[in-house]
Amino acid sequence: MWEPGKAEQTTTLPGTGTAIEERRTSAWIGKGVRINGEVISAEDLLIDGRVDGTITVRDHHLIIGSQAEITADVIAKRITVRGVVVGDVTATERLQISETGSVDGTVRTPRLAMLDGAVLSGKVDRYEAEPARIPVAV
Secondary structure (H helix, E strand, O other), X not given: OOOOOOOEEEEEOOOOOOEEEEEOOOEEEOOOOEEEEEEEOOOOEEEOOEEEEEEEEEEEEEEEOOXXXXXXXXXXXXXXXXXXXXXXXEEEEEEEEOOOOEEEOOEEOOOEEEOOOXXXXXXXXXXXXXXXXXXXOO
């Protein structure tokens, strides 16, 4: 069984009992995959396919590959856009739009980097984390 945080692990193929060594550092949605709905990841995520819906990678890095087509609201700690995103994008730490990347929607982030050739259509807001609430004795 694969466990987060371990680079090499043993996985048993279902129905075969055959154990194989598995190596990875993040999750991946390949270019032949299309998802309609909600994607939630508790680890870094690379998307090369198509996603329609929502993508949440709260405390990790999300990479939208150059062939990816995303029509979704996106939330992650760090986001790198190399493909096409249509929807609202919230990066709580940093958003980078590469030379092949485009975003059409509202962007919320404390740090925005755009490389030559990047396209951004929409509104840009500064993301500010909500302050911690201190309980008050009554």
